[in-house]
Amino acid sequence: MGQYVVRRLLQMIPVFIGATLLIFLMVNVMGDPVAGLCGDRQCDPATAARLRKEFGLDKPVGQQYLTYLANVFTGDFGTAFNGRPVTELMSSAFPVTVRLTVVAVLFEIVIGITLGVVTGLRRGRPVDTTVLLITLVVISVPTFVTGLLLQLLLGVEWGWIKPSVSTDATFDELIVPGLVLASVSLAYVTRLTRTSIAENRRSDYVRTAIAKGLPRRRVVTRHLLRNSLIPVVTFIGTDIGALMGGAIVTERIFNIHGVGYQLYQGILRQNTQTVVGFVTVLVLVFLVANLLVDLLYAVLDPRIRYA
Amino acid sequence: MRRATHAKWAACAAAAALAATACGGGDSGSGGDGGAVLSSSWGDPQNPLEPANTNEVQGGKVLDMIFRGLKRYDPGTGEAKDMLAEKIETSDSRNFTITVKDGWTFSNGEKVTAKSFVDAWNYGASLKNNQRNAYFFGYIEGYDKTHPEDGSAQSADTLSGLTVVDDRTFTVKLSQKFSTFPDTLGYPAFAPLPQAFFDDHAGWLSKPVGNGPYTVDSYTRGSQMSLRAWDAYPGADKAQNGGVDLKVYTDNNTAYTDLMAGNLDLVDDVPAAQLKNVRADLGDRYLNTPAGIIQTLAFPYYDKNWNKAGTEKVRTGLSRAIDRDQITDTIFQKTRTPAGDWTSPVLGEDGGFREGLCGDACEYDPDAAKKLIEEGGGLPGGQVKITYNADTGSHKQWVDAVCNSINNALGDDRACVGNPVGTFADFRGRITDLKMSGPFRAGWQMDYPLIQNFLQPLYYTGASSNDGKWSNKEYDDLIDQANAESDTAKAVGLFQDAEDVVRDNMAAIPLWYQNGSAGFSERLSDVKLNPFSVPVYDEIKVG
Secondary structure, rough: OHHHHHHHHHHHHHHHHHHHHHHHHHHHOOOOHHHHHHHOOOOOOOHHHHHHHHOOOOOOHHHHHHHHHHHHHHHOEEEOOOOOHHHHHHHHHHHHHHHHHHHHHHHHHHHHHHHHHHHHHOOOHHHHHHHHHHHHHHOOOHHHHHHHHHHHHHHHHOOOOOOOOOOOOOOHHHHHHHHHHHHHHHHHHHHHHHHHHHHHHHHHHHHHHHHHHOOHHHHHHHHHHHHHHHHHHHHHHHHHHHHHHHHHHHHHOOOOOOHHHHHHHHHHHOHHHHHHHHHHHHHHHHHHHHHHHHHHHHHHOOOOOOO | OOOOHHHHHHHHHHHHOOOOOOOOOOOOOOOOOOHHHHHHEEEOOOOOHHHHHOOHHHHHHHHHHHHOOOOOOOOOOOEEOOOHHHHHEOOOOOOEEEEOOOOEEEOOOOOOOHHHHHHHHHHHHHHHHHOEEEHHHHOOOOOOHOOOOOOOOOOOOOOOOOOEOOOOOEEEEEEOOOOOHHOOOOOHHHOOOOOHHHHHHHHHHHHHOOOOOOOEEEEEOOOOEEEEEEEOOOOOOOOOOOEEEEEEEEOOHHHHHHHHHHOOOOOOOOOHHHHHHHHHHHHHEEEEEEEEEEEEEEEEEHHHHOOOOOOHHHHHHHOOOHHHHHHHOOOOOOOOOOOOOOOHHHHHHHHHOOOOOOOOHHHHHHHHHHHHHHHOOOOOOHHHEEEOOOOOOOOOEEEEEEHHHHHHHOOOOEEEEEEEEEOHHHHHHHOOOOOOOOOOEEEEEEOOOEEEEEEEHHHHHOOOOOOOOOOHHHHHHHHHHHHOOOHHHHHHHHHHHHHHHHHHOOOEEEEEEEEEEEEEOOOOOOOOOOOOEEEOOOHOOOO
């Protein structure tokens, strides 16, 4: 087990370097960011040259990347063009997005799995058909439509919530944005759980458990659900990374100042340091989430062992 | 996606009213007592919030609230009026003696003296401080020493043209005659700075201290700034409200939705998508007033295709092929006005705005357009590509409309196409590297309401915003004469003569004057926009 974890962690190093290098190059290809700093006029050449030097843009790309990587290992993610260290941006943005992701994942787990179990056990009944139809609608409607619609209905027409989230971005403010963010994945979780439950219901160990005379509740939670969760857990695990990085649309609609907001602004201003820094952390989150998912397999299914 | 029916709007207004009273009790209740705080939409300033480092509206908005300079542009007329300046005297338009009014302090108690100005200007002009607006000090003698053009080591830290005479007097020596120099001093870059700025720079940036009607109460960078009225403010333009909370919005659509829901009081950028409904939504709580912004199409004169004889006819022809009235009506819903010269209506007749200076050359006439372009030798390569940045504004819509208009006028579907560039920085980068091959979007927002500011930076040989590298001896001479002329009316006349040269060569095609737009909640009254399209916060009454 320990060896397996170490091996996985070591595998992360090339992935990490490859991902950062790619993003670094992509942002660099977009052109000279200093040109955009002086509004609709040319920066005077002397100031532009000094700014380039300050941000290390006067060096060749390869050298820029190596310097950046060396700095990252000392915990220095560089400085954004407005003079704020990227680590400061991260410390204000990540907690917000993490809260949003937690809300979204909770929705996926609670609503998604519950609906999946209910429909899986009652296949072909009216409940099943209705839920299937609803998930189909949710999957086919883009997030920004759901977001703007809910914002308009709940925020403006009915006045139940504030249309935008305040600077503090507390959990209760994030319920609606979290639901919007989770909506599509939630539908997938429901469908995955439903299929998995329906399949395993006919398996030998469930029949044995029922034959042993175990109460139905125990059969469902202990034997059926636990074994049916493997594909669902895989999905949710990879989804955590996707939710954090993919929150740009939701964060924009509800004016949440999280990772998506910083990334959007970083891309618009061609701020290499911000974009690479944030994406690097997102890549790490993705990798760690994947590792945790793999480890969770062994817990869920005793047949799986890591050597 | 916004609805426009009246019944629904009524429901929404009621919701807005309810919510407004609910959130009104922020500071000291809502009774119109001048103590109530309003909230306003904001964008994250692009550069560190220093006077000589701020060159966009969002940062400028804050500077306008927390600083007062020697001059201030009247929010209504744009006229430069003395603020901290008691008098500015000159006999030769080159040596100025400036006397600072007595009794002004910064909000931390420090007196505003001649030194506060001289130190601030020296800081702004010094190359080592990386100030984006350093060139504003370029007219002052010694600038070439503190800010060498070629980026070599600076040989002086202070401008030799600035001398502190006593506590309240300092002298300015310019490197050339510039009669309207005093009128430029209302620009935020010329604001005074307290000693704290130099002693604890990081601390100052996290909570700026100035001498304006508002003080910064708290500042969460990237999301919100709370400004409160400064009770001991010595000026006449004391804040009529308790303060302003500036909230950063990523998307102006969200800000607008927040305004509709009563979650926000003032939006100073109505999104293009809402322009159709804004009158139905807000009625007379919607402002649409002229601002000192003009949009033009510039040409690359470094490209030989655009720099040979006869191409002025092609450019004039293109100008006549653009149906400005139709585009400003349908795409901009009259938030822009078809341009008839190269300045802005906010200057006023006396300031040099002359309606119809462009004359026929800006009138839509497809037949004349076709004829002119043929006479001029046709479009270079048979096609023009209008380059623009696609990330902000609604540039794509109007560029497509302009091209459509040109194509229809010339009866050729391929005469004009848009050429989008992904980001503003990339767009500017290509302009700086002289990579344009056809007309490109050029917008100009004035720094100060002077005709000089609309002409010199844009068309003078080698000027900072002469993106097309247009160069004309006759024009340059007229500008030089105008700057040296001490009689204002005569100077304006000379500037207009220079503008005639721009027209005869069609150096850039004027498109339209841009208005400032704003919407506000029912709690507010006396809301207006100044000529820079920024709300005049100190005059807003709450409740």
